[in-house]
Structures are given as structure tokens and as C-alpha cells.
Amino acid sequence: MISKECFVYIQLPNSFETITAGKFKWEKTGANSEVGTFVYGRSYLKNPNKIPLDPFQLPLEEREFEVTINEGVHGPIRDASPDSWGRYVIQKNTPPDQHDPMGYLLNSAGDRIGALSFGFGKKPPAPIRSYNKTVNLGKLIAAAHKLETDQPIDDAEKALLMVGPSAGGARPKTTIESDNCLWITKFPAVSDKQNFPKIEFATMKLAYECGLNVPEVKMIRIGEQDIFAIKRFDRIYDGSKKDYYRHHFVSGLTLLNLDENDHENWSYIDLADQMRRWIENPQEDLHELFQRIAFNGLISNTDDHPRNHGFIHNGNSYRLSPVYDLVPKPETGTTRYLAMPFGSEGRKFTLENLVSNSETFDLSKEEAKSIFEKLKTRISNWRAFYMANGVSAADIQYLENSFNHWGSL
Numbered sequence: 383m384i385s386k387e388c389f390v391y392i393q394l395p396n397s398f399e400t401i402t403a404g405k406f407k408w409e410k411t412g413a414n415s416e417v418g419t420f421v422y423g424r425s426y427l428k429n430p431n432k433i434p435l436d437p438f439q440l441p442l443e444e445r446e447f448e449v450t451i452n453e454g455v456h457g458p459i460r461d462a463s464p465d466s467w468g469r470y471v472i473q474k475n476t477p478p479d480q481h482d483p484m485g486y487l488l489n490s491a492g493d494r495i496g497a498l499s500f501g502f503g504k505k506p507p508a509p510i511r512s513y514n515k516t517v518n519l520g521k522l523i524a525a526a527h528k529l530e531t532d533q534p535i536d537d538a539e540k541a542l543l544m545v546g547p548s549a550g551g552a553r554p555k556t557t558i559e560s561d562n563c564l565w566i567t568k569f570p571a572v573s574d575k576q577n578f579p580k581i582e583f584a585t586m587k588l589a590y591e592c593g594l595n596v597p598e599v600k601m602i603r604i605g606e607q608d609i610f611a612i613k614r615f616d617r618i619y620d621g622s623k624k625d626y627y628r629h630h631f632v633s634g635l636t637l638l639n640l641d642e643n644d645h646e647n648w649s650y651i652d653l654a655d656q657m658r659r660w661i662e663n664p665q666e667d668l669h670e671l672f673q674r675i676a677f678n679g680l681i682s683n684t685d686d687h688p689r690n691h692g693f694i695h696n697g698n699s700y701r702l703s704p705v706y707d708l709v710p711k712p713e714t715g716t717t718r719y720l721a722m723p724f725g726s727e728g729r730k731f732t733l734e735n736l737v738s739n740s741e742t743f744d745l746s747k748e749e750a751k752s753i754f755e756k757l758k759t760r761i762s763n764w765r766a767f768y769m770a771n772g773v774s775a776a777d778i779q780y781l782e783n784s785f786n787h788w789g790s791l
Contacts, residue, residue, distance in 0.1 A: 384410040386484040390420070390459065391506040393497045393628040394431045395697040398620075400499065400506045402426060403435065408454055408484045416454030416483070420447045433630065433695060435459070435498070438659065439639055451644075453483045457636030462498040463487050465689070466552035471543050474529055491544060493557035493564065495616055496631030497695075513559035518542055520604045523569045526554040530572045553578070557614070562621065564614040565600075570607055576777050578709070579610035584771035585681065585708045586612070591767070592677060592760050595670055597704040601772065615704045616694060631703070634691035648688055650675060650724035654742045660693065660700045665744045667702035669753075672743035674705055675724050676754050679731035680761050680791075681710045682784040687721040710784035718787050733791055758791070 387407040393400045404422040411417055420440060426432055427442055434442050435458040439449075452460050463486050464472065472489045473481050480489055487500045493513060501507055514522060525539035535543070543556070554569040568579055583601050590596040598613040618627040637656040640647050654671060657664045671691075678686045685707065692703035718731040725735035733754055740750035764785060768778055 384482075386482075388484065388488060388500045388502060389504060389506075390435075391499045391501065392433075392435070392630070393499075394429075395433060395497075395630070395695060396627060397431065398623060398625050398627070400509060401429065402504060402506060403432075403498075406456070406459060406487075406500070408482070410454075410482070416450065418449045418454035418456055418459075418483075420449075420456050420459070421445070435630070436632065436636060439636075451639075451641035452635075455483045457639065458496075458498065458630070458632050459487070461631060461633045461636055461689075462490075462494050462496050462500075464490050464494075467555055471529065474535075475540050475544055489544070491557075495614075497616075497628040498630070513564065514542060514556055516558055516560050516602065519558065519567065519569075519602065519609060520607075522556055523554075523604065523607055523609075526569055527572050530554070558611070560611075562619045564617045564626065565611040566614060567602065568610045568612075570609075576780050577608055577774065579608045580772050580774075581768075581777060581781070582709050583610045584768045584773050585683075585710060586705075587771055588681075588761065588764065588767055589677060589705060589708055592673070592757050594673055594677060595702075595704045597706070612706060629697075630695035632693050632695075632700070634688035634693070637693065638688055640688070642689070645721075648722040650720075650722045651739060651742050653688065653691065653722070657702070661702070662699040668743045669745065670702055672740070672745060672750065673753055673757065675720065676736060676757050677761075678708070678720055679718055679736070680757055680785075680788075681708070681764075682713055682718055682787070683708050684711050684713070684718065684720055685709065710781055712781060712783035713787075714783065716787045716790040731787075731791075758788075762788075 387405060390403045390406050391400050392403040402423050403426045404420055407419040409417045422442065422444065427444060432442060434440055440447050440456060449456050468490065469486055472486055476485065476489055492499065492509060522542050525535050525543050528535050554571055556567055558565050558567050570579060583599055586596055586599045597615050600611050602609040602611055616629045616631050620627060634653050635642060637660060638652055654668055657667060661667055690707045693700045694703045719729040720731055723729045725738040727735040736754055737747045737750040740747050765778055
């Protein structure tokens with residue numbers, strides 16, 4: 383059996399104070415068996431500004447909370463851990479005994495999403511305010527490409543990559559600081575045949591035109607490389623303090639309290655029900671979620687799994703975060719299935735299925751149909767929109783099969 387533990391720190395809401403929230407213990411008890419245990423610290427439970435890391439699975443109580451799903455890691459802690467690319471960077475730059483959930487937590491940099499951090503000391507270490515800059519992007523791309531192709535990297539390249547591996551997703555990326563803001567920047571991968579940074583940029587701009595809650599986005603050109611940048615919505619800069627407020631973040635998977643591999647039980651309907659528990663006045667966010675379902679189906683973004691939906695604690699309660707990770711997925715055929723069921727016909731994207739459970743999202747069938755028709759009208763000019771936002775004719779042709787299902791809608 384392997385047993386490891388660390389302290390969990392949190393930057394309190396609307397504060398620059400980081401304190402110890404509790405202790406996390408991780409145990410590997412078998413080949414495919416892991417158990418995580420979290421305990422709040424007594425001093426944290428006495429703090430008048432405390433918040434629960436999860437109000438339902440980790441309420442503010444003096445007891446042990448065990449979990450066996452998601453590799454034995456509690457939802458909010460797993461949300462603060464790196465996903466595919468971040469884990470890959472850590473695996474390439476640390477010893478094998480660090481390649482487990484605890485190692486991923488402790489080897490992630492201070493740019494991790496949300497307000498949590500981790501360490502071995504009872505008291506939080508002094509925060510490291512070190513972020514990559516725009517000027518580093520050329521070197522970062524080169525180092526990422528070396529990593530992708532199993533080429534050796536030097537210490538300077540390793541240092542650049544290890545500053546920002548905590549953001550989720552599989553594509554090469556890092557966090558940079560620019561204009562007193564933090565941005566997640568996504569690079570082209572070595573194997574890319576399309577300009578995915580520009581495609582994602584144009585898609586996010588299209589989502590904004592459709593009325594979705596979209597963070598600020600921009601394109602950065604470094605040499606011959608295009609880089610997509612999305613402004614971090616979990617960080618707010620205070621000019622007088624020259625520091626960032628950090629907002630606690632949880633994913634839709636945490637709201638559902640499911641294992642990441644439990645695809646059969648993912649559900650937009652259940653997510654909407656949980657939003658009613660987590661969000662004080664959920665109607666606006668439920669309407670937004672419904673619009674995202676319709677938008678995803680219209681552009682064939684079928685990677686809309688629970689971790690691609692986020693929730694931010696704003697100091698008082700939770701709100702649905704701005705949208706992220708919107709990329710069309712070209713497919714053959716004229717039928718689309720989203721990642722989670724949302725209607726009486728499950729995941730199948732049709733107008734009938736979309737409006738069948740409209741009341742789940744606090745909408746009448748007429749309101750739901752109206753939202754769908756407005757989105758369809760705005761997206762119908764997608765070719766001209768993508769071209770106006772810098773997407774090449776070749777990439778627009780590549781995207782055609784993301785919209786070839788409209789005739790069946």
C-alpha cells in the first residue's frame with residue numbers, strides 16, 4: 383500500500399489571505415483501488431470567513447470525508463489538479479514516484495485554477511507570484527514541441543514548462559501574465575493539420591455574438607505561430623495591492639459527484655438539478671446552460687463533458703462560470719450526440735429532443751424553441767464569420783462537416 387498526504391490551502395474569498403483549510407491523505411490500496419481522505423483543520427472551522435470546499439460532499443464539519451471515485455481524490459481537489467497536458471509535462475519532468483494524484487497536485491504551479499493550493503507545511507508557504515510572459519511564448523512553443531516529440535529539453539525549457547502545467551485539457555498550453563491579467567494560452571501542436579488556435583478563437587467570438595457568457599479572448603502571433611489566449615475568469619487583479627484575488631472553482635463533475643469515467647451517468651438534467659442546490663438564484667444560469675447545449679449541438683462541439691462546465695464561488699454563492707473549450711468537431715453523417723443526455727431522447731441533438739425537457743432549465747417549450755431558432759439564424763452565416771476572424775479557406779472546408787447535420791434539424 384502507498385500512502386501520501388499534504389495540506390490543503392485556500393485563498394479566502396475577496397481576500398489576499400491564504401490559510402490552511404485542512405489535510406488530504408491519498409492511499410493506493412490495490413492495483414485499481416485508491417482512497418482519499420480529507421479533514422478540515424479546527425482553526426479553519428473557527429474562521430468566520432471559511433467556505434466549504436464542497437457544500438454537500440465536504441460540509442464544514444469536524445470529521446473525515448472519504449472518497450474512492452476519481453482516483454481517490456475529492457471533487458474540488460481534483461478540479462485543482464492538472465489534466466492531460468499538465469500531467470504529461472509533469473510525467474516528463476519528474477521521477478516516476480511523482481506520477482500519481484498526489485504528485486500531480488504538488489508539482490503543479492501556482493497558476494492552478496481556483497483558490498486552492500497544496501504543500502507539506504502546516505502553514506501555507508509565501509505565494510510565488512511568478513508567471514510566464516508573452517515574451518516567453520516562442521521558447522515555450524519550442525519546448526512543448528520537443529516534449530511532444532520526445533526530444534530532450536534543457537533546464538531553462540523545463541522551468542518554463544513547469545510554471546504553468548495546471549490548466550485542463552489535452553492541448554499544449556500555459557498561463558501567461560499580460561496587462562495585469564492572467565491568460566491561458568493554447569499553442570499549435572506538432573501534429574496539427576488545422577490552425578486550431580484560430581478556429582477556437584473564432585468559435586468563442588461566435589459564441590459571444592450568440593449571447594453566451596464568454597471571457598475576453600485574443601490571438602497572439604509569435605513568428606509563424608498563432609496562439610489562442612483566453613482571459614482567466616478565476617483571477618481578478620487589484621492594482622493597489624498588485625495582486626490577484628482567487629475565486630474557488632469546481633467543475634460540473636463535482637456538482638454531479640460522479641467518477642470521470644462514469645459516462646453513462648453524466649446528465650445535463652442532473653446538472654441542472656444540482657445547480658438548483660448550489661446556486662442561490664439559478665434561473666439565469668439555467669437559461670445560459672440551455673443556450674450552451676443548443677450552441678454545442680449546432681456547431682458539433684461534442685466534447686461538452688462535465689469538466690468542461692465550471693462554477694465559480696463569488697464570495698457569497700456559486701455561479702456558472704463563463705464558457706470555455708468550444709471547438710467544432712467535424713463528423714460524418716447527419717446525426718449528432720452530445721456528451722450528456724438533455725432530453726427525452728437522451729444525447730441525440732434534435733429540436734424535438736432539445737425542447738422536450740425545457741422546464742428543467744426553467745423555460746417553456748416556446749421559449750426553448752425561440753432560443754434555438756435565434757442561435758441557428760446567427761450561426762447560419764458561420765463561413766463568413768470564421769473567415770472574417772482569420773480562419774483560412776482550407777480550415778473552413780475542414781469545418782464543413784461540423785455543420786452538415788443542419789438539414790436534419
